[in-house]
Amino acid sequence: MQMDYTGNRDAIVKKVAGNLKGEKFEHALGVEKTAVSLAHRYGADVDKAGLAGLLHDYTKQKDNIALAERYHIPYITEKTLHGHTAAAVLKEKGYVTDEEVLSAIRWHTTGREGMTMLEKVVYLADYIEPNRDFDGVEKLRDLAYQNIDKAVLYALQMSIEHIIENKSLIDTDSVGAYNYYRNLFPGEEI
Ligand SMILES: [Fe+2]
Ligand SMILES: [Fe+2]
Numbered sequence: 001m002q003m004d005y006t007g008n009r010d011a012i013v014k015k016v017a018g019n020l021k022g023e024k025f026e027h028a029l030g031v032e033k034t035a036v037s038l039a040h041r042y043g044a045d046v047d048k049a050g051l052a053g054l055l056h057d058y059t060k061q062k063d064n065i066a067l068a069e070r071y072h073i074p075y076i077t078e079k080t081l082h083g084h085t086a087a088a089v090l091k092e093k094g095y096v097t098d099e100e101v102l103s104a105i106r107w108h109t110t111g112r113e114g115m116t117m118l119e120k121v122v123y124l125a126d127y128i129e130p131n132r133d134f135d136g137v138e139k140l141r142d143l144a145y146q147n148i149d150k151a152v153l154y155a156l157q158m159s160i161e162h163i164i165e166n167k168s169l170i171d172t173d174s175v176g177a178y179n180y181y182r183n184l185f186p187g188e189e190i
Contacts, residue, residue, distance in 0.1 A: 005051040012054055015095070019058055023131070028054055030129030031122070038121040041145055045100070045118065052104040052122045055096065058086040077169040083109040110173040111156055113180035120148050127155050143190075153181035154190045 005012065016028050035053030039046045059067060060082045067085035068075055071092075075081050087106035090096040096105070104122040107115065111123050128141045136158055143151040156178045163170050 005047050005054075009050075009054075012051070012095075016054055016058065020061060024057060024060060027129065027131055028057055030131045031056055031125045034129040035122050035125035038125055038144060038148070039118075042117055042121065042148060044121050048098060048101050048104070048118055049121050049125075051096070051098075052101045052108075052118065053125050055090060055101075056086065056105050056108045056122055056126060057082060058105075059089055060086075076171050079168065080109045080171045080174075083107060107173070110171045111152065111177035112173045113176040115152070115177070117148075120152050124148065124151055124155060149181055149184050150190055153178070153185060156181060157190070 013029075017025055020028055032050050032053035035049040036046050038044070039049035062082075062085070064078055064081040064085050067073075067089065068081050071085065071088040073081065073084045073088065075084070083106050087096075087102045090105065091102055096102055100116065100118050103116065104118045107119050108122050108126050112119070115123065124140075124144045128137060128144055136154075140151060140154055140158075143154055156174060160170060160174060160178055163174075
């Protein structure tokens with residue numbers, strides 16, 4: 001069954017509620033709302049943004065190591081797997097067939113170099129949706145509506161700093177993304 005977002009949002013929300021509990025469910029609704037808003041701002045497809053936002057964390061509370069084995073997804077750290085496993089599950093079930101939507105879901109955790117507008121919209125919506133509260137979120141919210149590439153760079157920078165502070169592993173896709181977006185603003189203070 002292909003999920004028709006515009007005509008069938010309630011059914012999709014129910015599916016998400018069945019997979020994400022409490023704050024994680026509220027977060028999915030927040031990302032949907034913010035992704036729609038950013039899509040309006042930048043002329044991306046609003047329905048695709050909303051659908052990707054709603055579904056982006058679909059497998060977050062599942063056993064992602066098991067899913068990675070099942071779908072043969074290589075990984076550096078378990079933490080960044082759920083975007084890839086969500087895209088694989090949603091595609092296999094036939095819930096999402098649109099490759100742009102699947103790609104925005106797939107890359108929402110790590111980012112990647114040269115992201116599409118839809119990918120950037122979902123990546124940032126995940127960071128700045130209304131339930132998010134961390135040092136720098138207001139600056140990132142402002143930046144997201146001023147210059148999306150600068151906002152992506154700022155988010156990547158914060159994310160990589162946070163990973164290093166926590167002595168965790170950095171996914172190479174995030175490194176590629178950081179270098180790509182840093183290169184768009186050489187030497188510039190963000
Ligand atoms: Fe996520
Ligand atoms: Fe998320």
